[in-house]
């Protein structure tokens with residue numbers, strides 16, 4: 001099947017590559033010529049486990065091609081996926097200018113029937129706007145070629161995107177058209193063998209499903225963070241509470257890990273955008289607003305604990321930071337709790353000595369060279385000469401730690417753990433003060 005994907009960002013590249021991998025003939029289009037040139041050389045702009053070899057084998061098999069030429073891209077696929085960015089506007093709603101520009105391009109160049117598929121996370125009602133933009137472009141040419149617009153949201157997690165694409169729980173498709181249903185069945189057929197994961201629904205339901213899923217997951221996290229903060233003040237251990245409630249299948253063990261707040265390019269943006277959509281239709285989404293407020297506060301919790309450990313005086317102190325990415329297995333630092341922490345340390349006159357297995361290049365790109373940011377090659381160097389250690393991201397390599405050794409390295413024996421990696425009793429035994437999330441001692 002011939003498929004075109006607009007946008008070679010995270011979603012576009014994973015979608016295009018996975019579809020090529022099952023034999024489809026895929027063309028990925030991007031307006032960024034530099035990015036396309038690098039992709040053609042096999043240089044992948046994002047860190048995603050397994051993606052590089054998958055791109056390589058499909059490019060060499062001739063099933064995956066890249067282009068900057070819009071006309072060629074529109075001519076190529078009967079399916080035209082839109083997977084371009086939807087950055088938040090100043091007021092938190094999603095900015096659709098790139099999505100609508102692609103719709104316009106398709107309308108300008110199409111010569112035959114096309115299915116235009118919204119893959120990007122877009123507010124409810126966007127498919128209608130894409131439809132209008134396309135009709136307008138066709139009218140301008142005096143053309144009456146038939147087309148359909150459908151919604152097919154993605155549910156990929158960074159760091160596990162290929163697995164999520166190939167073995168996802170569901171494939172949501174918003175359409176009323178039987179022709180589109182048939183084409184989408186053919187497209188996803190290879191990934192839909194064992195049981196039928198395709199869920200057809202009306203377009204607005206599909207669009208809302210995406211936001212509802214992310215908002216529900218973000219709600220679980222904020223809820224747990226709230227209970228963890230309460231547990232700290234009540235002298236209860238949140239880890240026991242987590243196991244206690246997770247064992248109820250109605251609640252479940254997934255996504256109830258308390259921490260230093262959710263980050264990334266999805267939850268913060270999508271919760272905000274859904275709340276914004278709600279107020280646009282005259283509904284105040286109280287719960288969504290609270291989810292966001294709790295998360296905002298949670299991202300400041302590491303600094304609050306750190307500052308309290310130093311009696312509010314961090315001037316001239318060197319703080320070791322383990323983990324910069326918003327979660328493991330990615331180099332992404334968008335909305336990462338590490339940024340809230342580091343910026344607060346700098347404001348307080350402290351210095352950061354940080355290590356992350358993947359995100360240091362990204363950190364340098366964001367903050368540039370500065371005296372109060374030292375990036376080191378491993379976790380051991382990060383604590384050398386430091387006054388305290390804060391763990392922000394739960395990379396696997398941080399899961400074991402010689403607490404006695406750590407105590408010798410730090411001027412103040414303080415370990416602040418934003419991910420609850422260790423058993424408090426073992427850390428205390430080594431003579432360290434241990435402040436985690438919702439585990440006994442509150443600071």
Ligand code: UGA
Pocket residue numbers: 121154155156157158159214217221254255256257258259260261262263264265266267326327
């Ligand atoms: C999220 C969703 O999980 C995907 O299903 C969705 O497709 C994607 O957004 C998207 O909309 O594109 P992602 O942002 O990659 O995926 O990351 P998650 O693994 O969901 O983690 C999000 C944040 O929640 C991280 O900061 C993580 O540390 C935090 N988290 C997660 C917790 O604090 N506690 C948990 O129990 C789970």
